[in-house]
Amino acid sequence: MITIEFNGLAQELGYNSSLLQLIELKNLNPKSLALVLNDQVVPRSRWAQIECQHSDKIDVFSAVAGG
Amino acid sequence: MMSKLTDKQYIRYSSHVLLPEIGELGQLKLLQSSVLIIGVGGLGHAVAQQLAAAGVKHITLMDDDTVELSNLPRQLLFNEQDIGQLKVNIVRQKLSTAYSDCKITAVCKRFTAEDFYSVDSVNSVDLVFDCTDNFASRLLINQAVVNAKGVLISAAISGANGQLFCIAHSKQSNFHGSGCYQCLYPDDSNVSQSCAQAGVLTSALLSMASMQSLLGLNWLTSDVSQRDRLKGQLHLFNAHNLQWRKVTMSQDPDCCICTPSCI
Numbered sequence: 001m002i003t004i005e006f007n008g009l010a011q012e013l014g015y016n017s018s019l020l021q022l023i024e025l026k027n028l029n030p031k032s033l034a035l036v037l038n039d040q041v042v043p044r045s046r047w048a049q050i051e052c053q054h055s056d057k058i059d060v061f062s063a064v065a066g067g
Numbered sequence: 068m069m070s071k072l073t074d075k076q077y078i079r080y081s082s083h084v085l086l087p088e089i090g091e092l093g094q095l096k097l098l099q100s101s102v103l104i105i106g107v108g109g110l111g112h113a114v115a116q117q118l119a120a121a122g123v124k125h126i127t128l129m130d131d132d133t134v135e136l137s138n139l140p141r142q143l144l145f146n147e148q149d150i151g152q153l154k155v156n157i158v159r160q161k162l163s164t165a166y167s168d169c170k171i172t173a174v175c176k177r178f179t180a181e182d183f184y185s186v187d188s189v190n191s192v193d194l195v196f197d198c199t200d201n202f203a204s205r206l207l208i209n210q211a212v213v214n215a216k217g218v219l220i221s222a223a224i225s226g227a228n229g230q231l232f233c234i235a236h237s238k239q240s241n242f243h244g245s246g247c248y249q250c251l252y253p254d255d256s257n258v259s260q261s262c263a264q265a266g267v268l269t270s271a272l273l274s275m276a277s278m279q280s281l282l283g284l285n286w287l288t289s290d291v292s293q294r295d296r297l298k299g300q301l302h303l304f305n306a307h308n309l310q311w312r313k314v315t316m317s318q319d320p321d322c323c324i325c326t327p328s329c330i
């Protein structure tokens with residue numbers, strides 16, 4: 001297992017988990033989110049290919065469009 | 068082209084001129100700048116007022132909405148006598164009276180696909196401000212600015228969450244690196260509701276509008292290397308705990324809007 005930080009909270013995760021698998025594990029809808037990995041946005045099309053690493057800081061947030 | 072401020076301008080803008088990063092030269096840049104503000108609601112009316120007050124030469128306002136009672140608590144340029152009138156006309160009247168250096172053009176229409184194909188409006192300005200209240204318009208504006216190789220300053224808020232960024236074309240890198248709005252939110256995204264639907268505190272909304280204006284003023288008064296540091300950053304605002312966070316944007320190599328194969 002590895003430990004990452006997900007939206008500020010520690011999260012245990014199996015080895016080789018992708019960003020997309022993390023989102024699915026958290027029961028979140030990928031289409032309503034943007035994802036930041038260690039202070040850099042990761043485009044949604046890349047989530048399936050990028051593996052979470054030990055002590056990664058991952059944050060997700062929803063799109064907003066109001067003005 | 069103006070090379071010196073008039074005596075009256077020197078007095079009017081003295082608080083800017085005193086700033087080492089602006090000075091007379093920066094104020095002259097503002098007095099020669101031209102911007103397009105799309106959406107004249109909560110964000111747009113406040114951005115328009117701040118830029119007009121700062122001495123921006125020409126502001127084009129684009130919106131087809133009329134003033135409603137429920138707008139009044141958060142759209143502070145409007146009062147009860149304005150209800151039913153076009154927002155762009157009211158804002159033009161009020162700001163033209165208050166800020167004589169600023170020419171304001173009111174365009175009473177929504178930004179649509181037609182504007183995207185005739186990008187004159189987007190081409191002829193130094194900056195485009197996206198102040199709209201819906202995802203579909205935001206995608207269209209992004210596409211138009213990317214195609215016109217322009218500069219976009221986009222802000223949005225819903226509930227307590229605000230987001231702000233600047234993207235700009237550069238000769239060296241196109242949009243490579245930071246990408247565009249659609250790299251952040253692909254067009255099949257589910258997006259939270261507007262302010263009218265999800266609610267917002269006016270002070271949170273106006274904080275976003277002020278940061279959007281400030282980003283614009285910084286851009287207009289900056290040189291090329293300073294501008295490199297302003298673009299490609301996504302600023303996230305949490306109105307509950309008053310925190311701002313800055314993260315780096317990334318281009319989606321599959322983006323159908325901003326990757327080199329489609330521009």
Ligand SMILES: [Zn+2]
Binds near residue numbers: 248322326
């Ligand atoms: Zn893109």
